[in-house]
Amino acid sequence: MQAPRTHHAPLTAARSASLLGDFMSGTFSKSMARNVFYGGTAFFVLLFLALTFDTQGALPKRDNRDKLTPAVAAGKKIWEVNNCIGCHTLLGEGAYFAPELGNVYKRRGPDFIKAWIQNQPTKVPGRRQMPQFNLTDKQLDDLVQFLKYTSEIDTNNWPPNIEG
């Protein structure tokens, strides 16, 4: 590859009359642009805060908080400190290396989930491996409770089917 050379074209009438040129040299000044920036940003920050406020009010009917027991909270923490999100998605967010778990309770049920976690890694050669987390029975139960609670959140019908 060669070092590029720069070549200069003369100033053309066509270019200086371009739309962008007009915009740039026209009557729209920098201080007007700045005022539009502050005004526009302030307006949309307020709109976003208003929508957030409304969402907070609407969540109790959707986020399954009635079932948010201490076991669920403990399960969420187990989910977090083992960094499950580093391989799996949960409600479609996370990593894309391993299956969606937001609906795994419905797909597999509690017993399968516990047995699965206990039996890792599969050690099947060449297959993607999940670590052994050495969870106690209580921790497994809490985790399952968390996944059950998650599967009952109103997600506007997502995922499209049980495979997640």
Add this chain to the structure above:
Amino acid sequence: MQYKSQAVAKPYFIAAIGLFVGQILFGLIMGLQYVIGDFLFPAIPFNIARMVHTNLLIVWLLFGFMGAAYYMIPEESETELHSPGLALALFWIFLIAGALTIVGYLLLPYARLAELTGNDILATMGREFLEQPLITKVGIVIVALGFLYNVSLTVLKGRKTSISLILMLGLWGLAVFFLFSFYNPENLVKDKFYWWWVVHLWVEGVWELILGALLAFVLIKVTGVDREVIEKWLYVIITLTLITGIVGTGHHYFWIGTPGYWQWWGSIFSALEPIPFFAMTIFAFNMVNRRRRDHPNRAATLWALGTGVMSFLGAGVWGFLHTLAPVNYYTHGTQITAAHGHMAFYGAYVMVVLTIISYAMPVLRGRAANSNRAQVVEMWSFWLMTISMVFITLFLTAAGILQVWLQRFSSTPQPFMVVQEQISMFYWMREVTGVIFLLGLAIYVASFFMKGEAAASVSTTSGRGEIGTQTA
């Protein structure tokens, strides 16, 4: 270099590049684990490699932003940095804390790391991108405060330009929104809702202000176009960014338990988010076309133009691809997301940091521009990395389309793991392309060690140029 204290930027840039190399190595490990599932297992499970990959990315971009600010602010403010000593001290604190965190990820089981670092006091770990132990998060806040104190005082005592003002807004915003990483309610829906106040309001909000400021600064330097014109553009671009991007957060509120009206707000506003990215592309090309001088650092100009194009493709086009709710219903959390995440992060933030490094590093090393040979090598690395990233994105998009088809759209949906097996060919192609990316990065690093006669100093001409021949 106009001000002695700008020199503190140099270690920041060097660290950024070093961590970038680490990021890519872990990307390649994961890429291989995608097809040879037990590769390096159990020494480095996938989730650990992923944390290292993404956290290194964020940390090296932060090093890049801070280095950029330390370089730009004295020059914009026309005064020395408030405290170069503080800047250097914070550099070492940040680097050592970052390195210890990565070592912790690699050597300890994550649950043990959580236990040792105070996660029981305040549980913040185990959420994507925010995996850092509590003490690291607190450390990040302390470093950020010290950094902001240092540059803010510099701005206050000197000339106040629009570029420095917008850069400061972006950097303060970055720090403020990071505080939401300490909010982790037991309620999963609320957790997810405010998690996006860090992630989305960073990359599609305040970081874009930083991006615009860096790009504008370099464009003023390499084109000699009037500051008034460039700063007016900058205001227009960031206005478009925030009026679309703030409510555009709603494109993450479709399926996580939030009300259905977000499908309208999120789709409509985020569909407009490509506009500021498009404006940025036009801006970069327009300014280079109107240039009043031929800066000898052509590599920096190439990076600046590349940022314009690639951020529009990655964030604008690939973002739009899956941002409308009816489409996102099928693509949410698939390889389509990964494809977009890669090209957007590369095209916008990686490239803008490499732009400012390309412009500033030669100056920090006592010359207007590197030798012709070094620039040619740097431009080779530009093309290798950029074209590789385009292909990585295309392969992941192909994988994603098949994944959606087989697992989500079909009338006989197949299980996740079964589908993954069927699309493994595309993962192989991604991995091979990733190796070429690494080669490009190696060449990039090598360009810093190229000798040769320094290019001529800045020449000023009165005519306007054409960009057609600017890039080889």
